[in-house]
Amino acid sequence: MIVGVPRALLYYVYYPLWRRFFAELEVGCILSPPTNEAIMNAGARAVVDEACAPVKIAMGHVLALAPEVDYVLVPRFVSVEPRTYICPKLMGLPDMIRQSGQKMPPLLAPDIDMSKGYLGLARALMETSRCLEKGLWSTVRSFHHSLAEMRRIKHKLIAGLTPEEAFHGTNRRRKPGRRLRIAVLGHPYNVYDPLLSMNIVERLRAEGIDVITAEMLPLEHISLGLSQLRKKLFWSLSKMVLGAGLYFVNHAAEVDGIILLSSFGCGLESLVADLLERHARRQEFPFMQLTVDEHSGEAGLITRLEAFVETVEGRINNARNLSPHGDHELRHAGNP
Ligand code: SF4
Incomplete structure (x- = not known):
């Protein structure tokens, strides 16, 4: 039996x-390939x-997996922590896929509602396991191992790896270069999707810029x-983005600027972007918002990225020239 996992949305x-859950249950699990034009276009046509x-891309990944698997995993995320919720488009995704009229294998779509704690997750895993005709004890054991795996991965993210690097054991590619540190914030499926983000993290790293994302911050900093x-x-995902952004704006020694990557037409992100921009402007902190969708062009992104990096560098150089203490003291005094 093979379950397909779409490389989209909360995959990140x-x-x-x-992965650990299915491995413990001895169920095969395959991932769809990284997003490409064909996946994006197929998804856009079907929804x-x-x-x-991001929802169009998720649909494209489901279609890419369909011919190869017995089930496709599309959990219905309702809540992942007490008294907060996930975007309604994610809640409705399994229905959107079922109603799309596309030919596909059955969906594994357990409701994940952790508004009352981990019991909600345990219920979702039990439901999944029942569909796959697995026993109770193997499910309980798999549940504990899966939680332990999540904790192990969180340590890797905090060490500075992106989700893809942490999940697949690839090394972070360091390149010496500019002494800049930039926060790239946004919902994880925007920031890490190679096509939608146009590889923004890798592009900045290739310039020798250190990149930090919300997932790389300890939860206490977000709080x-x-x-x-x-x-x-x-809204859980927006909380992560805004919490990280406000933390950086108020701990200016940690990063030199913030880039917010948001999806066109996302109501939650327009609220977060406005709030974050106001705080950044008040503190005169470098901030740029990039809005992306399936029509975004690479040339525009590169131009804006280069302009932003040069502005941040110019600001640091000006401050350095004005400081009698030199660069080191300047940055540690909290001035970017
Ligand atoms: S990008 Fe916005 S609208 Fe789309 S799924 Fe995420 S939160 Fe919902």
């Missing part, structure tokens, strides 16, 4: 959990025009950033 967070680019908000945010 939960893939290690599913409604109003869907955001510290969020503590500045007067109202609680109810």
Whole structure:
């Protein structure tokens, strides 16, 4: 029996959990290839025009897996932590796929509702295991191993690896060059999807720039950033992005600038972008928002990236020239 896992959406967070879970149950698990034009176009043709680019890409991955697998895994994420929720488009994804009229194998679409803790996840895994006709004890054992795997991967992310590097054991490619550190923030399926993000992380790294993302921050830092908000945010993914952004704006010695990568037409990200931009502007902190969709062109992105990097560098050089203490003291005094 083979289960296909689409390399899209919350794959960038939960893939290690599913991979370990299926391995413990002795069920084969294959991944769709990294997003390419064919996958994106097939997905865009199969879903409604109003869907955001990440949802279109997810549909393309499901279609790419369909001829090769017995089931496709498309969990219905409702909530991943108490009193917060996942975007309704992700909640409705299994229905959108079923109603698309495309020929495909059955979906494994357990409801994942962790609003009351890990019991919700345990229930989802039990449901999956029941569909695959596996016993209770092997499911319980797999559940514990899967959680341990998630903790192991989190350590790797905090060490500076991207999800793909942490999941597949590839090394981070370091390149000496500019002494800059830039935060690239956004929903993980935007930041790490090679086609949608146009490989932004790798592009910056190739220039010798150190990149940090929200997933590489310890959760305490995210909470510290969020503590500045007067109202609680109810959307888990946006909380991560905004928490990380506010943390960086207020700990300016940690990064030299922030790039926010958001999807065109995403309501949650437009709110986060506005809030973050206001905070960054108030602190005179370098900030740039890039909005992407399936029509985005590489040339525009490269031009804006180069301009942003040069602005950040110019700002650092100006501050260095003005400081009587030199670069080291300047950065550690909290001035980018
Ligand atoms: S949060 Fe935004 S980008 Fe993500 S699935 Fe929902 S609408 Fe799309």
